[in-house]
Amino acid sequence: MQYTREVTAIGPRPIGSAGHKKVEAYLRSQLKNDNLEEDTFRAQTPAGPFEMRNFIARFPGTKNGIIVVCGHYDTNYPLKHYVVANDGGSSTGLLLELANQLRGKKSEGYSVWLVWLDGEEAVDHWTDTDSVYGSRHLAQKWRTDGTLTKIKGLLLVDMIGDADLNVDRETNSTSWLQDLVYQAATKLGYQSQFFGRSLGIEDDHLPFVQMGVPSVDIIDMNYGPDDSYHHTSKDTIDKVSAKSLGIVGDTVMQTIAMLDQR
Helix, strand or coil, X not given: CHHHHHHHHCCCXXXXXXXXXXXXXXXXXXXXXXXXXXXXXXXXXXXXXXXXXXEEXXXXXXXXXXXEEEEECCCCCCCCXXXXXXXXXXXXXXXXXXXXXXXXXXXCCCEEEEEEECCCCCCCCCCCCCCCXXXXXXXXXXXHHCHHXXXXXXXXXXXXXXXXXXXEEECCCCHHHHHHHHHHHHHCCCHHXXXXXXXXXXCCCHHHHHCCCCEEEEECCCCCHXXXXXXXXXXXXXXXXXXXXXXXXXXXXXXHHHHHHC
């Protein structure tokens, strides 16, 4: 929760902004000892070319394979006054805490790669080419270098800090991996916060799904009454719950352990 507070306090973080550069510097400072890769690329958008950057922190395991946990850190491009605590802030903060949980521990399972994705938000309006810039780039890069074939599961976290947490069963996700997430949540006693409704969501997991990577989107898409906080100035830190972050974080860690045992 403290990481989410600090990220949100930076203010709006759309691509090309001062806030975006500040959150990148913040990630560098937090991850400087974590075998960090900065995957920098230039993306063509409706507003022109932008430099974007995915951050990848690798935590080695002994088994041959990779589990990826990812989320986006950018905020809405056209809405430069929105601080976006949940949609961007919560995933950024949660991934930083996951790094704490993994750091310095010798894993007997798969390697875990944490990825802070850039350019998830549309610049003009959401289309196949104006959205998920960072994940589209990374999926293609990893297909070219052979990394995709090593991924045993990809867990995307997005909008997971809602105080009224109800994680959706996202219908574009890989069904067996969703089942595993639900089993993990149930084992921890969190099943009432998961999969109360089903709907299809376009998000950072789709480029990987389309390339055959087992992927799941862990997301609570209904944020506020009738989703009234999403992409608005109401997405502020007071709407984010440490309890919700803990529930999702614990479930992700349990899912990683269960993937290791498959």
